[in-house]
Amino acid sequence: MTKSSSVDLVTQTDQKVEQLIIQSVKEKFPTHRFIGEESVAAGESCVLTDAPTWIIDPIDGTTNFVHAFPFVAVSIGFSVNKQVEFGVVFSCLEDKMFTARRGKGAFCNGEPLQVSDQEDIKQSIIATEFGSSRDPDAVDRIFSSLRNVLCIPVHGVRGAGTAAINMCLVASGCVEAYYEIGIHVWDIAAGSLIVSEAGGVLMDVDGGPLDLMSRRIVAANSRTIAERIVREIDAFGPPRDDEPLRR
Numbered sequence: 001m002t003k004s005s006s007v008d009l010v011t012q013t014d015q016k017v018e019q020l021i022i023q024s025v026k027e028k029f030p031t032h033r034f035i036g037e038e039s040v041a042a043g044e045s046c047v048l049t050d051a052p053t054w055i056i057d058p059i060d061g062t063t064n065f066v067h068a069f070p071f072v073a074v075s076i077g078f079s080v081n082k083q084v085e086f087g088v089v090f091s092c093l094e095d096k097m098f099t100a101r102r103g104k105g106a107f108c109n110g111e112p113l114q115v116s117d118q119e120d121i122k123q124s125i126i127a128t129e130f131g132s133s134r135d136p137d138a139v140d141r142i143f144s145s146l147r148n149v150l151c152i153p154v155h156g157v158r159g160a161g162t163a164a165i166n167m168c169l170v171a172s173g174c175v176e177a178y179y180e181i182g183i184h185v186w187d188i189a190a191g192s193l194i195v196s197e198a199g200g201v202l203m204d205v206d207g208g209p210l211d212l213m214s215r216r217i218v219a220a221n222s223r224t225i226a227e228r229i230v231r232e233i234d235a236f237g238p239p240r241d242d243e244p245l246r247r
C-alpha cells in the first residue's frame, strides 16, 4: 500500500513487526510511550516528550523490501528526557545487530565499532539518499547538494536505501559521512547513538545541533568532514515530525 504519496510504501509486514515490538515491550513496560512509524501513519501523535519513549521503525528500507533489494533493517531507539539512551539496528539480511548504549560504546554483533579516521573529504565516501519526495523543488535541491558533494570531489557517493544502515556504515568506518533531508525520527533515533558512540558527530544540515524531529541530519566521522558537507548542502526544511498539521 502507499501512504503520503505513490512512492511512500508500506506493507503488512511493516505493520505486523511494529505491533509485535510494541506489544512485547508494553508487557514489560506498561507506562512507557511509543513513537512508531506505522502507528503515526495510523493517526497516533508524534511528539517527543521527556517520558521514556521507544522510537520504532519496524522496517527501514521498505522500498528495498518490496523490491527484494537486499538491505533492510529494524530500528529501535529508546529515549528519556529527549535523549537517546540506547539504540539497536538489526540489518536483517546481513544478520548484523548494531547496538549502542549512551556512554558505553557501539557494537556490531558484539564487536566494538569505530568511525573512520579519514579527515580528508577528497579521500572519502559519502552516503546519502534521494528520499521519497517528488516535489520538483525538493528534488532540485537534493540534486544540487549531490552535485556539490560529488564535485568536491569525493571518492564516491553511496546509499543503501535505509537511513539506519547508512548510519551504521558511518559507525563502522565504511563511509565517512551520511546526510539526508526528509528522514523521520524513527529512521535516525537508534542510528544517531550508534554513530556518536562509535566516535562520530551529528549535526543539522545547517551546522547547528541535531534535532531528532527536524527531518534533517548530517552524521560523520569527524567535525571536519561534517562541516565540509554542511557547506555543500542546499538546505530546505520539510514539515517537522512534531508539526501538528503534518498530515
Ligand SMILES: O=P(O)(O)OC(CO)CO
Residues within 6 Å of the ligand: 037, 057, 059, 060, 061, 062, 063, 161, 162, 163, 164, 182, 183, 184, 187
Ligand atoms: O523505509 P522507510 O522506513 O520508510 O524509511 C526510509 C526513509 O524514510 C528509508 O530510510
Ligand SMILES: [Mg+2]
Residues within 6 Å of the ligand: 057, 059, 060, 061, 163, 186, 187
Ligand atoms: Mg525508515
Ligand SMILES: [Mg+2]
Residues within 6 Å of the ligand: 014, 037, 057, 058, 059, 060, 061, 062
Ligand atoms: Mg519504515
